[in-house]
Amino acid sequence: MSKIPSVIHWFRLDLRLHDNLALRNAINEAENRQHFLRPLYFIEEDIKNKIGGNRLRFLIQSLQDLDSNLRKINSRLFIIKGNASKKLPELLEKWHVKYLSVQVDIDPEVLQHEEVIDKVCEEKDIFVVKRVQHTVYDVHNVLKKNNGAIPLTYQKFLSLVKDNPVRDTIEITKKLSDCCKSPDFDLKEYDVPTLADLGFDESTLGETKYPGGETEAIKRLNFYMAKKQWVCKFEKPNSSPNSIEPSTTVLSPYLSHGCLSSKLFYHKLKEVENGVPHTDPPVSLLGQLMWREFYYTAGAGTENFDKMVGNKVCTQIPWEKNDIHLKAWAEGMTGYPFVDAIMRQLKQEGWIHHLARHMVACFLTRGDLWISWEEGAKVFESYLLDYDWSLNAGNWMWLSASAFFYKYFRVYSPIAFGKKTDKEGLYIKKYVPELAKYPSEYIYEPWKAPQSVQRAAGCIVGEGYPKRIVEHDKIHKENMQKMSQAYKVNKEKKSLKRPRS
Ligand SMILES: Cc1cc2nc3c(=O)[nH]c(=O)nc-3n(C[C@H](O)[C@H](O)[C@H](O)COP(=O)(O)OP(=O)(O)OC[C@H]3O[C@@H](n4cnc5c(N)ncnc54)[C@H](O)[C@@H]3O)c2cc1C
Structure with missing residues (x-):
């Protein structure tokens, strides 16, 4: 075992070489100290x-790509099996570590390991460097600028970052000596x-639609940035x-795993x-x-952001438990073809469009099933390639009209909404193949088809x-009545808490 000390870069949600300041700091330090x-x-x-x-497959592909890119600069990735709080202290000792770099994260699960490591590094006098590189802005600074309060609206958030400069991105290409x-x-x-080493049977998965990794992220970014007209005319509500x-x-899975730097995306869009x-x-x-920055700021400034209870921005709503309905929703078996097609696409491919997320999130919560947004967020956490702690919780609160958005009377119709962009129901026919032979007239409401039509389509x-x-x-x-009542109760509770003048 070599006695030469080591410098560690701890990769978390920054699975890339480009725009990785923390990694560059570690490289410089290794070169200077000859570690x-x-x-x-x-x-x-x-x-x-x-x-x-x-998501597991996306992660493994991203790690393989990272390892291969590190090898190009005379390095490699060290995969350690186990959890960081337990394993890292042992490695700090074994490898005589003097310096550790890491990116700043806000996910409480990640932070829980970081607290342990910070303490050990302090005891062992190991120099720790943390860099903000997952978001465009330093969200803790944004919060400071707002006197510690979270900006509750998007416009307020924009006003806080309006004059903030965004630093240039960096490249790491030089080989280590x-x-x-x-x-x-x-x-x-x-x-x-x-995947097999991890005990996962890959044959249970469909084809890889979105391969993981930095190389793929840059390819995808460049592909879209070359479509200048498309970028300049982009209007999210008009996408399908x-x-x-x-x-x-x-690009979301690449941003959430850090295969793509949000700052690079920002600068390319500006260009x-x-x-x-x-x-x-x-x-x-x-x-x-x-929007990503907005939710990151809100997540960083709110305790229990991914829960209803103990979360000061979240309206308290008496959701009900219904495991049968939750299962039907999660498995795409609600009997509403548009909702089912979306949930099946999610399960098969790991990504669904933002407005499709609106549809199924509204349906699960305030729209139809009256089940807590926390249950939906857990299902998304498991299936989404782009799962991201603050974006998932923040958007679920928005859609369930628990925070940030309060027009609870605007409910998505599982029949009319999908028809706006796909009258024929081709999307449903793809993801709910048992309905593929239904005439378009009944594809959103198969229960209305006469028995003879159902029989002819081969599906009763x-x-x-x-x-x-x-x-x-x-x-x-x-x-809607229940929402109205919940809002009333929350308002009364708030007014009781307010000090009387
Ligand atoms: C209930 C619900 C849960 C969600 N959970 C997640 C999640 O876990 N992870 C996640 O990345 N996104 C989440 N979103 C936000 C959004 O749906 C996705 O970011 C978006 O659909 C990703 O596709 P895209 O990369 O093609 O987006 P584009 O439209 O191409 O946007 C570019 C990037 O902007 C960011 N972005 C876009 N929309 C939003 C938004 N509403 N909020 C925050 N950032 C946004 C994403 O990083 C995205 O990659 C959720 C939305 C809803 C309604």
């Missing part, structure tokens, strides 16, 4: 039970595991939730928009990126495809 560079990533041994197969290149180059023990190919960029007419936030592409409602689990027309009106 080994050891870039690490921790994988929990039971990860296959914690995240869905598509012989003195500090990563040791154990060929040691298999630290190789990126395959049910096109067969995505109508938005699908494309420079000097030509373009759409503006909130509907433009830059506006989409600002109640046999080959489920009957509706609720009647939307009736239930959404009842739920």
